[in-house]
Amino acid sequence: MMKKVTFVLFALLLTVTGANAQFSETMKRSEVHGSFEFDGYYYLPDNTLGITDSSINGGNFAFNGFGNIIYTLGRFSAGLSYQAYLPPISGYDSQLEGQGIPYMWAKYTGEKFTFTVGNFYEQFGIGLTLRAYEEWTLGYDNSINGARVTYEPVKGLMLKGVYGVQRYYWEKWKPNTRGIVKGFDAEVDFNQVIKSMENSKFKLSIGGSAVSKYQAEDPSSKYKLPRNVSNVGGRINMGIGNFIVYSEYAWKVNDPSAVNNYIYKDGEALVVTLSYSTKGFGFFGMFKRLDNMSYRSDREVTSNALDINFLPPNTEIHNYMLTAMYPYSTQPNGEIGFQLQLNYKIPRKSKLGGKYGMGISVNYSQVNNIVRNPPNDSTPVGELKWEKYTMGWSSPFFKFGKPVFWQDFNIRINKKFSKKFKATFMYMYQTYDKWVNQQHVERDTMVYANIGVVDMTYKFTSKSALRWELQGFWSQQEYGSWAAMLLEYTISPHWFFSFTDQFNYSNPATHEKIHYYNFSFGYTLRTTRIAFTYGRQREGIVCVGGVCRPVPASDGFTLTITSSF
Amino acid sequence: MLSIDDARSMQKVLPYVRGHDWQMEVLLDPNGDFKRAMNVNLIPHTFLLDGTGKVVYQHTSYYEGLEDQLYEIIKKIAAGEKIPTH
Incomplete structure (x- = not known):
């Protein structure tokens, strides 16, 4: 009897520990990770900037924040993102106000298949037909809510399919509102698929995509609007030795929308890039042409939302305070441009290179309007008056039209002088059409500027360093000239303290000769960073990838906390 | 090094890296999947x-x-x- 009891107990114990082991085994394989960010503002009145208590109107606080959680168990993963804009920081779209979980997904990753349901991001090629992405600094998110499947039958052949509706701030999708997006993409990398090409110096991959949107007809519209609009594209990437040529072309059928003033013209986009690179030398060239290529899942929307495709800019991204004063904003209705970029490293121990070598980069980019002729040759057409023609315009493909929207020539030199001291020198000449880039009403608002930057870093010890930037922006237009400087002291890996000032010393209006100063400090511990800022924000525009949002002038405190685990 | 360049600037990465004579392996994350999976909020992030x-x-x-x-x-x-x- 005793024996039996012991045995039962033993068996019970075994089962329990067995289940336990299985459970803990599962727990061992499963992982939870996440991250969060908090960007809080406290606005202060500032007479110099024309901000008073009554204009703040009790709205002293603003905050943008998010929290992400990702759970992984072997081939299975799931996640969600909580976001809050209560209310959004000034300059973010007011439609963002609110909080909730706009992003939730589950994914299975198999040997050849992956399945995602819920919200996801995706990109076909460079995005001329489809790109769903998120940019926190813009408050931009056009993620798709639906299903996504990828299938890789053999290594080097990738097939993708997506189906769903896009995020539109906090608005839930309902029938007869915004459209439904369907997309298919295939890409073949011949160097992986064909065995004999594996080690070939000739690299080749080809891709193609087809995207379609369906949006119900608006019965109140005076136009007969197409319900289905497709956008198809092809791309080819070739590498021969040190050369790489990439081209992508997309063609969109007629898509009358608020962005193109309801014209029935087809749209097209072409991007061609060429690069040559070898040790210490890199060349990059790009040609781009867009013609009536805005493609959104709601034809009525003109704000930064619901883009299905992405139109890549061919301009340089600038990071210094004054070189980023006038950033480029992509013109989906039509632009033609190119970019040339050279990177060269003068070797160490040469006459110019010195002990550490010297880096030089030269960049030129230009964007023009496309040439627009009336679709019917006998009718005269005034510039940008094309909205009165049903078919919009006809446009010679390779012709550069007027005006020049953007022009940027810049040269940058990086030099390390000693173990303790290094510097970057930059000169830039910029032409900027404020009217097209910022949708101002007045015409003839070209800005021409010469910009200079000296950026020096001095290392006191292996941990502490001082960075000192001096910048000048010389222009006769708009606000006139600016001077700026930055002082930043860092103690790695934890602390930073910085002071910046941008002074609009030659503003034509005396009371606008303003100092925009900022004091900030921050502490970083591994993946957690806390930063605190007090100061003034100048009015301007911030762009990421040619997508822009305005930034109004403000004064106040900022607290940023970011962390991940 | 893992570059966050998306597909629009991908083609610029090689001439940039070679032009600066950086002697390291550079990988790309065009759709940002890896960045999201690793919970990267700020750039750069070192692992x-x-x-x-x-x-x-x-x-x-x-x-x-x-x-x-x-x-x-x-x-x-x-x-x-x-x-x-x-």
């Missing part, structure tokens, strides 16, 4: 992996001199010592 591929140290943002501290941490891990918690 230090051990021989088995496990993340043993992470750091967000960069200040002058971080590379020296990373080197110290790598030496400690190689010697089987514990790395400081801060």
Whole structure:
């Protein structure tokens, strides 16, 4: 009897520990990770900037924040993102106000298949037909809510399919509102698929995509609007030795929308890039042409939302305070441009290179309007008056039209002088059409500027360093000239303290000769960073990838906390 | 190094890296999947992996001199010592 009891107990114990082991085994394989960010503002009145208590109107606080959680168990993963804009920081779209979980997904990753349901991001090629992405600094998110499947039958052949509706701030999708997006993409990398090409110096991959949107007809519209609009594209990437040529072309059928003033013209986009690179030398060239290529899942929307495709800019991204004063904003209705970029490293121990070598980069980019002729040759057409023609315009493909929207020539030199001291020198000449880039009403608002930057870093010890930037922006237009400087002291890996000032010393209006100063400090511990800022924000525009949002002038405190685990 | 360049600037990465004579392996994350999977909020973000591929140290943002501290941490891990918690 005793024996039996012991045995039962033993068996019970075994089962329990067995289940336990299985459970803990599962727990061992499963992982939870996440991250969060908090960007809080406290606005202060500032007479110099024309901000008073009554204009703040009790709205002293603003905050943008998010929290992400990702759970992984072997081939299975799931996640969600909580976001809050209560209310959004000034300059973010007011439609963002609110909080909730706009992003939730589950994914299975198999040997050849992956399945995602819920919200996801995706990109076909460079995005001329489809790109769903998120940019926190813009408050931009056009993620798709639906299903996504990828299938890789053999290594080097990738097939993708997506189906769903896009995020539109906090608005839930309902029938007869915004459209439904369907997309298919295939890409073949011949160097992986064909065995004999594996080690070939000739690299080749080809891709193609087809995207379609369906949006119900608006019965109140005076136009007969197409319900289905497709956008198809092809791309080819070739590498021969040190050369790489990439081209992508997309063609969109007629898509009358608020962005193109309801014209029935087809749209097209072409991007061609060429690069040559070898040790210490890199060349990059790009040609781009867009013609009536805005493609959104709601034809009525003109704000930064619901883009299905992405139109890549061919301009340089600038990071210094004054070189980023006038950033480029992509013109989906039509632009033609190119970019040339050279990177060269003068070797160490040469006459110019010195002990550490010297880096030089030269960049030129230009964007023009496309040439627009009336679709019917006998009718005269005034510039940008094309909205009165049903078919919009006809446009010679390779012709550069007027005006020049953007022009940027810049040269940058990086030099390390000693173990303790290094510097970057930059000169830039910029032409900027404020009217097209910022949708101002007045015409003839070209800005021409010469910009200079000296950026020096001095290392006191292996941990502490001082960075000192001096910048000048010389222009006769708009606000006139600016001077700026930055002082930043860092103690790695934890602390930073910085002071910046941008002074609009030659503003034509005396009371606008303003100092925009900022004091900030921050502490970083591994993946957690806390930063605190007090100061003034100048009015301007911030762009990421040619997508822009305005930034109004403000004064106040900022607290940023970011962390991940 | 993992570049966050998306597909629009991908073609610029190679001439940039070679033009600056950077002698390291550079990978691309065009759709940002890896960045999201690793919960990267700020750029740059440094991960230090051990021989088995496990993340043993992470750091967000960069200040002058971080590379020296990373080197110290790598030496400690190689010697089987514990790395400081801060």
